[in-house]
Amino acid sequence: MTSYLCTLAGVSRSGYYNYFSAKSECLRSKRNDNDLEVKDIILKAFNFKKHKKGARQIKMVLKSQYGVVYNLKRIRRLMKKYDIVCPYRKANPYRRMVKATKEHKVLPNVLNRNFKQNTPGKVLLTDITYLFYKNKSKKAYLSTIKDASTNEIMAYNVSDSLTLDIVIDTITNLKKSKSVKFHPEAFIHSDQGSHYTSPKFQKLVKECGFGQSMSRRGNCWDNAPQESFFGHFKDEVNIKQCQTLEDLKNEIDQYMIYYNNYRYQWNLKRMTPVEYRNHLIDSTQYF
Incomplete structure (x- = not known):
């Protein structure tokens, strides 16, 4: 019977008896005890600075913070054995959309880091950042358009959603601005995010008379x-204490007024962005 069951299980008869021998059970017990010790060390690295990590991050933390070197195979084996699960990034729905439609278009780097052209209303930088409020329990997004020559925030939009509307509304707000006259060769510069490669966004930019x-x-x-700008903004605005999206929007509105009109900047000849914009307009005829 034993031989028959061993054949069904695909193991040798000698291997079966060896597995249940006193020597093998002792070795397994020692291995389990050792695994438990290593598990505790891995968990320290896994929770280091209260951020959960994957196997590669754990390996690096173990070496740099605890002076312990384990290979990835061992770390992954023990993570699987003790159900230590790292967080994984969810697929970006917009990237999936890009791959599915293949209509999104990446454009050349016209700006080429030539930010300071001393020409207001020409180089318009845009991007989106995350904002955590209500003691980091809520998340919103801020989209801005910044004049590279004057540092002025020309338009912005706050939303609790990362849909395409956040950048569409930002461009719409920019066109509504009456305080700035745009240069005939004005263009929007961004990263290659799916919002900015979107056909709808690119069409709107073109309709507004901007390059990209x-x-x-x-x-x-x-x-x-x-x-x-995003770095300074997060350092200077107390958004964590905002309890609602409306509180957050009001806080941002107040900061944008302060930043453009009252925040003096050393590299703008110690002027505010609005003062520097008017200074450039008075001193140059650029259109």
């Missing part, structure tokens, strides 16, 4: 001034 430029793939330096 895009950063190289994965190169944040090609839109550095816009990234810099």
Whole structure:
């Protein structure tokens, strides 16, 4: 009977008896004890700084923070054994849409980091950033358009949704602006995000009389001034305490007024963005 069952299970008769031998059971017990010790170390790395990690991140944290070196195979085996599951990024629905339709179009980098052209209303930088409020329990998004020459925020839009409307409404708000006269060669510069490669967005930009430029793939330096603004914004605005989306919008409205009109900047000859824009208009005839 034992031989028959071993044949069905695909194991040898000797292997079966060896598995249940006292020596093998002792080895398995020691291995399990060792695995439990290693599991505790892996969990320390897994929860390091209260951010859950995958196997590769765990390997790097173990080496840099605890001086422990394990290979990835061992880490993955123990994560699977003890059901240590790392977070995974959800697929971006807009990227899926891009792949499905293949209508999205990437455009050349016309700007080529020539940000400061001393020409108001010409180089318009745009991007989207995440905003966490209500003690980080709620998330919203901020889309802005910044004049690269003056640092002025010319238009912005706050939304709790990352649909295409967030950038469409930002362009619409830009066209409604009466305080700025646009240069005949004005263009919008962005990254290669699916919002900006969208046919609908590109059509609207063209209808508004703007050109369009895009950063190289994965190169944040090609839109550095816009990234810099988001950094200062998050340092200076207390958005975590906002309880509702309306509170958040009011806080942002107040900051934008302050930033454009009252926040003096050293690299703008110690003027505010609006003052510097008027200074450039008075000193040059660019259209």
